[in-house]
Amino acid sequence: MSLGSQIAWDDTILPFQLDQADVRGRVVRLDGVLDNVLEQHNYPDAIETLVAEATLLTALIGQTIKLRWKLSVQVRGDGPARLIATDYYAPAKEGEPGRIRAYASYDEERLDPNGEAFPQIGRGYFAILIDQGQGMKPYSGMTPIAGASLSDCAQTYFAQSEQLPTRFILSFQKATDMWRAGGVMLQHMPKASPFAQGEGGSGEDGLLAAEDMLNSDDDRENWSRANILLDTVQPDEMIGPEVQPTEMLARLFHEEGPRVFDPQPVEFGCTCSAERVVESLSIYSAKDIAHMTTEEGIVTADCQFCGAHYEFDPKTLGKDADGNG
Structure with missing residues (x-):
């Protein structure tokens, strides 16, 4: 795909590579997707901000997983913003859109609606x-909340858990009841980790940081230059x-040999169904x-993601119901 390609960029993820810098990345734009995620709920501004940022991060991270896999991001804390949860469902087939959903749980009494979100x-x-699918063992990794944003947390996660130097820069805003959002992810190409000894990194509370992963002058120079160039990106x-994302990449990284790949469309999507609820309740006894x-003699269930x-x-219902043994 050429950098000059003309396509509709709303709700897309564009993978790219900087051939001269040993760096790969992705550009995301979420418009209708973010509208659909957030209109399912009536969140305070602080919670909307966290959900918007988490949804952008999930789109950027999730695009790398294989067909039919599911990637989830969970942020749990002891503050009033108790949980931010997002899911990215990879396409079932090549060319189909990925699907994203998200929700938050918060303590309304403790939340400061006018305070900073993070x-x-x-x-x-x-x-x-x-989740790699039926019969496969799920993968999970976690790191402590660190830095001043969810983007900082994600960068720390990749340094600490994956030992991959990673950088995120995001922009999102709501104007006239419509969200526009976008972001860029940079990641140094995977290599054997140089962090083979030592008792901690240079990040917050001794966590590993990107610079701890780079042990050659060329790697450090390439990574530093790519980040300096990325810092010149404008929110608009x-x-x-x-x-267009291709125009942005050409402006930012024209000397780094940017090469783009096929864009991945994304849409809002929830997998809840009556059948799934029945299945989840099949472990319970009649009692x-x-x-x-x-009191009305029914059992009710509400989807936290889409409100169904x-x-x-x-x-x-339950294991004593007909057909459940």
């Missing part, structure tokens, strides 16, 4: 989970729509189901 997470962890370039039954509401006859 500090309201408190102390906790940033985790990435990968990332969120569009006037500047357990009775405790879940309302389900109602069931309790006789059809």
Whole structure:
């Protein structure tokens, strides 16, 4: 794909590589997707900010997983912003869109609606989970909450858990009830880790940082130059729509030999269904189901991601129901 290609860039992820710098990356734009994620809920501004940032990060990170896999990002803290959870579902087939969903749990009484968003997470962890499909063992990794943003947490995660120098820069805003959002991810190409000894890194609380992963002058110079160039990106370039991602990459990295690959479309998508709810309740006894039954004689369930509401006859649920043994 050429840098001058003309396509619709809303809700897309564009992979690229800087051939002269041994660096790869991705550009993301989420417009309708972010609108759909957030319109399912009535979050305070601070929570919307965290969900928007987490959704952008999930799109950038998730694009690397294989077909039919699922990648989840979870941020848990002891502050009023208790949980930010996102899922990226890889396409079932080449050419199909990936799907993203997200939600947040928060303590409304403790939340400062006018305060900065990130500090309201408190102390906790940033985790990435990968579901490789039926019969495969899921992968998970986590690092402590660190830095001043979810992007900082993600960078720390890749340095500490994957030992890959990684950088994120994001921009998002809501204007006239419509979200426009975009971002760039840079990552040094995987190599054998140089961090083979020592008791900690140069990051916060002794966590590993990008510079700890680079043990040659060329690697350090290439990584530093790519980051200096990325620092010149303008918010309007990332969120569009006037500047195409390919034009932005050409301006930022023209001397680094940017090479782009096929873009990946993404859309809002939830996998909840009545069948999945029934399956999840199949482990409970009739006594357990009775405790879940309302005064109206039904069992209800609501999807935290999309708000779908389900109602069931309790006789059809649990391990004692017909067909569940």
